[in-house]
Amino acid sequence: MRAAWSYLRARVGNRLARHLRVAPAKLNNSGPMVSFTFDDAPVSAARAGADMLEQYGARGTFYIAGGLVDAWSGNWTGASAGDIVDLHRRGHEIACHTFSHTRMTDLTAAAMAAELAKNRNYLLGLDPSIKIENFAYPYGTGSVLRKGQLGAAFHSSRGILPGINSGTADLQYLRAMPLIDCEIDRDGIDRVFDEAFDKNGWLIFYSHDVETTPSPYGCSPEVLRHALDAAARRNIPAMSIAAALQFAGV
Numbered sequence: 001m002r003a004a005w006s007y008l009r010a011r012v013g014n015r016l017a018r019h020l021r022v023a024p025a026k027l028n029n030s031g032p033m034v035s036f037t038f039d040d041a042p043v044s045a046a047r048a049g050a051d052m053l054e055q056y057g058a059r060g061t062f063y064i065a066g067g068l069v070d071a072w073s074g075n076w077t078g079a080s081a082g083d084i085v086d087l088h089r090r091g092h093e094i095a096c097h098t099f100s101h102t103r104m105t106d107l108t109a110a111a112m113a114a115e116l117a118k119n120r121n122y123l124l125g126l127d128p129s130i131k132i133e134n135f136a137y138p139y140g141t142g143s144v145l146r147k148g149q150l151g152a153a154f155h156s157s158r159g160i161l162p163g164i165n166s167g168t169a170d171l172q173y174l175r176a177m178p179l180i181d182c183e184i185d186r187d188g189i190d191r192v193f194d195e196a197f198d199k200n201g202w203l204i205f206y207s208h209d210v211e212t213t214p215s216p217y218g219c220s221p222e223v224l225r226h227a228l229d230a231a232a233r234r235n236i237p238a239m240s241i242a243a244a245l246q247f248a249g250v
């Protein structure tokens with residue numbers, strides 16, 4: 001029963017969160033752009049994934065849940081504290097998830113504030129020069145009740161509602177496409193790049209592990225490379241969420 005309530009609350013809260021815009025912003029990017037983001041984040045994303053981005057001169061955004069660091073989560077092992085510091089020093093963005101990976105709709109305002117403070121303190125404890133500006137909803141579940149609170153704490157929050165961000169976007173519910181082998185193929189990747197190009201839009205990919213045989217939530221190195229090649233062919237710059245927001249003038 002408790003689980004059923006939690007599920008219902010997540011569905012309703014998430015649906016409302018899509019429609020109630022608390023942070024509409026006009027994107028003023030002078031050209032299309034793409035961001036590669038990794039949630040939680042697995043050690044394979046922090047190592048193989050980041051290495052591949054760097055081969056293309058790109059930097060990614062890693063939404064870290066402190067409670068998953070160095071821990072086996074059932075599908076992968078989380079990046080270590082050392083990996084996170086290393087990512088930061090190499091110019092990747094370290095961004096915020098909830099510390100324990102609890103979804104928004106299961107948190108009261110006070111519990112969410114505590115989760116965010118714990119995660120922020122954890123990351124700043126690793127390296128005080130880490131700037132924590134952006135957030136991703138655990139499980140992609142937005143919460144209409146928490147959007148205002150998130151807006152006060154973060155420049156942006158990313159969900160997993162599919163689509164390209166263009167024109168006026170909701171900064172507290174940025175749209176994103178899966179870079180996940182089970183969910184998108186090479187043609188699908190090319191199509192979303194074409195759409196981003198046509199709309200002068202901001203394409204955000206989300207993924208988790210980067211493994212030859214990825215989990216149902218991750219991608220293979222071949223698919224990541226395909227997406228990076230697709231961006232390079234179209235001259236679409238790949239930048240972190242923080243850099244893209246700056247490029248868009250918001």
Ligand SMILES: [Zn+2]
Pocket residue numbers: 039040097101137138139
């Ligand atoms: Zn997550």
